[in-house]
Amino acid sequence: MAIPPIARVQDDGVLPQAVDVAVIGGGIAGVSAAYFLAKAGRSVAVIEKGVIAGEQSSRNWGWCRVQNRDEREIPLMQRSLEIWANLAAETGGDYGFHRDGLVYVTRSEADMAHWQGWVDMARKYQVHSRMLSAAEARAATPGNDGAWIGGVASPRDGMAEPFKAVPALAEAARRLGVTIHQRCAVRGLDITAGRVTGVITERGRIRAESVLLAGGAWSSMFLRRHGVDLPQTSVRSTVFLTQPAPEVTAGGISTPDIIISRRGNGGYIVAAKNRGRIEVTPAGIRHARKFWPTLVSRWNSVSFGIGTSFFRGPDAWAGNWSFDRPTIFEREDMRTLDPAPSKGVEEPGLEQLAKSWPTLAGTKAAATWGGWIDSTPDAVPVIAPLEALPGLTLSTGYSGHGFGIGPGAGRLAADLILGTTPIVDPTPFRLERLVDGSPIQKPGMI
Ligand SMILES: Cc1cc2nc3c(=O)[nH]c(=O)nc-3n(C[C@H](O)[C@H](O)[C@H](O)COP(=O)(O)OP(=O)(O)OC[C@H]3O[C@@H](n4cnc5c(N)ncnc54)[C@H](O)[C@@H]3O)c2cc1C
Numbered sequence: 001m002a003i004p005p006i007a008r009v010q011d012d013g014v015l016p017q018a019v020d021v022a023v024i025g026g027g028i029a030g031v032s033a034a035y036f037l038a039k040a041g042r043s044v045a046v047i048e049k050g051v052i053a054g055e056q057s058s059r060n061w062g063w064c065r066v067q068n069r070d071e072r073e074i075p076l077m078q079r080s081l082e083i084w085a086n087l088a089a090e091t092g093g094d095y096g097f098h099r100d101g102l103v104y105v106t107r108s109e110a111d112m113a114h115w116q117g118w119v120d121m122a123r124k125y126q127v128h129s130r131m132l133s134a135a136e137a138r139a140a141t142p143g144n145d146g147a148w149i150g151g152v153a154s155p156r157d158g159m160a161e162p163f164k165a166v167p168a169l170a171e172a173a174r175r176l177g178v179t180i181h182q183r184c185a186v187r188g189l190d191i192t193a194g195r196v197t198g199v200i201t202e203r204g205r206i207r208a209e210s211v212l213l214a215g216g217a218w219s220s221m222f223l224r225r226h227g228v229d230l231p232q233t234s235v236r237s238t239v240f241l242t243q244p245a246p247e248v249t250a251g252g253i254s255t256p257d258i259i260i261s262r263r264g265n266g267g268y269i270v271a272a273k274n275r276g277r278i279e280v281t282p283a284g285i286r287h288a289r290k291f292w293p294t295l296v297s298r299w300n301s302v303s304f305g306i307g308t309s310f311f312r313g314p315d316a317w318a319g320n321w322s323f324d325r326p327t328i329f330e331r332e333d334m335r336t337l338d339p340a341p342s343k344g345v346e347e348p349g350l351e352q353l354a355k356s357w358p359t360l361a362g363t364k365a366a367a368t369w370g371g372w373i374d375s376t377p378d379a380v381p382v383i384a385p386l387e388a389l390p391g392l393t394l395s396t397g398y399s400g401h402g403f404g405i406g407p408g409a410g411r412l413a414a415d416l417i418l419g420t421t422p423i424v425d426p427t428p429f430r431l432e433r434l435v436d437g438s439p440i441q442k443p444g445m446i
Contacts, residue, residue: 002338003059003369004241007167009052012179015203019043019179021417022199022208024186024222026050027057028403029395030214031170032410033417038176040418045208046170046178047201049185049329050336053166055216057403059371061239061261061269062162063252064404065102067129067154068118070444072380072428073405074125079423080408084160087407091175093168096161096264100251105137105151107256114446115152129154143248143357146255159252161264162403169407185329187321188225189392196391200323202330210417212393217314217337217374218329219396220283224319228388231287231377231434232397234315236277238341240349240368242267248357258352267366270349277342280306281315290377290434294443313337314372339370375399376434379443383412383429393417394431401445 009026021037023030026048034044048054064084066077084097106112112131119129129152132140137148170180181201190198190205198207215222220232244266252261259271278284284291313334321327328334346368354361376382376397386392395413402409408423415422434440 002367004163004367006051006053006058007164009167009170009180009182010174011182012174015181015184015201015206016043016045016179018207019045020208021210021212022047022206023212023214024199025214025216026052026170026180026182027055027214027216028053028166028169028406029216029398029409029413030212031166031173032407033212033214033395033413034178034410035169035173035176036411036414037417038173038178040414040420042418044173044178045181045206046173047181047184047186047199047206049183049334051182052170052180053162054336056371056373057166057406058162059239059369060162060403061252061259061271062096062159062263062403063102063157063261064097064159065154065157066122066127067102067152067157068104068115068446069401070380071121072444074122074127075424076408076412077405078125079411080405081156081158083407083411084158087169091168091172093172095165095168097158097165098250099156099158100249100262101153101155102157102252102254103132103140103151103153103249104254105132105141105146105148107147107149109149112150118446119152127154128156141249141253141255143359144255146257146356159261160403183335185327187323187327187329189389191226191389194390196389202326210391210393212395212413212417214395214413216396217372219374219394221314221318225321226389228386229435230382230394230397230431231290232374233278233281233284233287233291235373235375235400236279236339236342237271237371237373237400238345238368239269239271239371240346240365241265241269242353242363243366245363246359248359255356258349258356260353265366268353270353272345272349272352277303277305279315280304282317283315287377290440294377294379314374337372339372341368341370373400377440378434379445381409381429382431382434383409383416383426384431385416386431399443399445
């Protein structure tokens with residue numbers, strides 16, 4: 001089975017003629033911004049080419065963590081955890097959010113030094129992570145007799161349910177008046193006298209005071225049509241969900257061999273360590289120079305290849321389409337990007353699971369799927385108004401860790417659109433850092 005069913009969101013059908021804010025993309029970045037904009041009394045339409053949370057925002061592990069993040073993201077992630085913790089009470093929805101902690105263990109002195117450096121750096125933010133001794137690492141991974149020399153743990157980090165959290169937030173946004181339009185691609189921006197004045201969709205135009213682009217892996221291609229360069233490329237990742245199995249953790253554990261996340265169905269989302277695959281694509285080649293330092297530092301944790309993504313999908317070559325004819329966003333096979341899972345993840349993953357936790361021997365996979373993770377060169381998102389196109393704000397480039405930070409990012413994007421005091425300093429998220437020729441900072445995410 002491919003990805004498990006994602007909770008469906010009621011669609012609002014007919015497009016409004018005009019709104020305060022049009023949001024392109026119904027992933028966590030777009031939906032959470034829509035929610036906060038509506039809370040502030042703005043009229044909002046979310047326009048999604050496929051279904052709400054059909055792409056990355058349902059395909060992830062669900063981790064909501066401060067631990068091991070790039071320093072630039074820590075304040076926003078801390079705010080995001082506060083929002084996650086209140087969402088169910090505030091909206092009455094079921095997000096499956098719980099704070100049962102995340103644990104990383106290792107056999108490597110280099111990992112320990114890296115994590116210690118992060119814990120020391122993060123102390124000034126009053127983060128709750130702490131280093132684990134060998135005995136503590138063993139105690140934090142019960143049933144696994146790995147020869148851990150230590151680890152790092154964050155008892156107040158947590159996770160939410162990827163198959164239902166964003167749909168629940170979309171329903172909450174609808175109750176505040178947001179309209180949701182699925183199977184409706186945005187072909188481009190309506191621009192009048194150099195200012196964005198709305199969106200051109202496959203079902204017609206919507207006038208808007210502001211537009212938020214939260215298009216995930218598609219944002220760079222979308223912007224290229226308007227002459228804006230957003231350095232972005234993608235990594236294909238494969239995970240599987242198991243059938244219900246005995247509990248070895250209520251949260252998430254990362255070992256050098258395997259990563260497991262306890263899920264609401266009583267099973268685990270399982271990922272193999274260091275199995276991301278970078279496919280050579282025109283977008284990748286175009287931005288290769290900017291990604292080079294990151295690639296070098298992550299060389300051993302990814303594999304390279306070439307596949308159909310060279311010709312189809314968000315990283316293929318496209319940049320000059322007409323708004324009067326169907327675009328790539330409306331192609332049936334692109335409505336929801338559903339990359340084939342890599343072979344060689346599920347079977348070895350189940351074997352490793354049994355080896356790591358003998359009590360999980362015999363556990364079967366319930367579903368296996370691929371996800372197309374969009375990344376910026378420094379692995380930090382862009383959440384910022386676009387100076388070159390007044391009226392347009394970006395919220396994109398979450399680089400494999402946008403689910404946890406999504407509610408905070410939505411609030412920040414809403415603040416920037418509303419012109420209210422931003423919940424955190426937005427400077428680290430400006431686009432200019434990636435395109436003004438200044439040296440690109442190395443990713444701080446571990
Ligand atoms: C395997 C995997 C594991 C991950 N694990 C974690 C984790 O544990 N924790 C974490 O924090 N993050 C994790 N992530 C990353 C996280 O899922 C993403 O960073 C986050 O979901 C990005 O949200 P988004 O809204 O920016 O993009 P998406 O969820 O991809 O949403 C973008 C949406 O925009 C729509 N769209 C694009 N162009 C158009 C257009 N022209 N018109 C209309 N609609 C359009 C798309 O159809 C899509 O639905 C993981 C990702 C993967 C794949």
